[in-house]
Amino acid sequence: PSITRGATVEIPKVSWDDIGGLKDLKKKLQQAVEWPIKHADAFARLGISPIRGVLLHGPPGCSKTTLAKAAAHAAQASFFSLSGAELYSMYVGEGETLLRNAFQRARLAAPSIIFFDEVDVLAAKRGGSSSSNVTVAERLLSTLLTEMDGLEQAKGILVLAATNRPRAIDAALMRPGRFDLVLYVPPPDLEARHEILLVHTRNMKVSDDVDLRQIAEATELFTGAELEGLCREVGMVALREDISAAVVCNRHFQIVKDSLKPALSNTDID
Numbered sequence: 088p089s090i091t092r093g094a095t096v097e098i099p100k101v102s103w104d105d106i107g108g109l110k111d112l113k114k115k116l117q118q119a120v121e122w123p124i125k126h127a128d129a130f131a132r133l134g135i136s137p138i139r140g141v142l143l144h145g146p147p148g149c150s151k152t153t154l155a156k157a158a159a160h161a162a163q164a165s166f167f168s169l170s171g172a173e174l175y176s177m178y179v180g181e182g183e184t185l186l187r188n189a190f191q192r193a194r195l196a197a198p199s200i201i202f203f204d205e206v207d208v209l210a211a212k213r214g215g216s217s218s219s220n221v222t223v224a225e226r227l228l229s230t231l232l233t234e235m236d237g238l239e240q241a242k243g244i245l246v247l248a249a250t251n252r253p254r255a256i257d258a259a260l261m262r263p264g265r266f267d268l269v270l271y272v273p274p275p276d277l278e279a280r281h282e283i284l285l286v287h288t289r290n291m292k293v294s295d296d297v298d299l300r301q302i303a304e305a306t307e308l309f310t311g312a313e314l315e316g317l318c319r320e321v322g323m324v325a326l327r328e329d330i331s332a333a334v335v336c337n338r339h340f341q342i343v344k345d346s347l348k349p350a351l352s353n354t355d356i357d
């Protein structure tokens with residue numbers, strides 16, 4: 088089967104500056120992902136073996152995928168994206184073949200980052216259920232483990248994975264040499280929400296009466312994805328009101344903000 092189904096490859100365009108907040112996390116990813124690729128010589132000189140896998144966990148819509156892409160952009164690495172759910176839903180054997188192909192292609196295209204979204208689907212704790220589906224997940228997991236172990240000799244390949252359910256992940260993936268670094272990607276705090284609003288209004292014409300700080304204060308528990316949606320909707324409201332509108336105003340922001348409820352609640356936060 089061809090790799091074109093299920094895995095896409097590109098050097099992403101998104102940069103660290105496109106992500107609001109998360110300063111420390113970006114720094115950690117720079118050191119764990121960008122450095123081993125950009126400064127491979129320095130690692131070799133000091134005899135440091137770079138980590139092979141990073142697990143990002145946290146609520147949906149808080150930039151796990153975007154962080155992985157920004158890391159690939161910063162390292163100018165090819166980005167292979169695979170979805171755990173998609174692999175899982177394929178015909179028996181097809182998912183494993185695709186997985187192996189992705190690692191092979193990543194080796195050829197190195198430096199590369201292989202990104203797994205919803206990794207919990209293929210790395211769910213073993214022995215949890217007796218249905219035949221467990222076998223599918225087990226086979227995918229063992230393929231993934233074999234491939235990750237094989238990265239020992241490969242240079243410039245890193246595996247990044249994302250999950251909303253870190254507790255569901257099989258302990259085998261957490262052994263040394265696999266996902267050595269586990270990072271929590273939290274929902275944005277006030278400062279981060281302000282920065283996210285700045286990022287997503289960067290290309291918009293915003294009236295002077297708009298106070299993004301105030302909007303950030305009034306959007307507690309909103310995720311980055313929801314704030315991005317809010318900005319888009321603000322533009323739509325302005326246009327619906329007047330198709331020749333030149334700017335978006337505070338009024339538009341207030342209308343949209345009041346119409347939205349965040350999907351997260353305080354109990355979703357680790």
Ligand code: ATP
Binds near residue numbers: 109146147148249
């Ligand atoms: P999921 O778990 O649902 O896959 P995720 O954590 O991977 O979500 P992303 O797909 O990276 O989240 O983010 C969704 C959208 O929200 C992206 O288009 C991104 O631009 C925006 N977004 C999320 N967080 C931020 C942020 N901190 N700064 C700027 N944009 C953000």
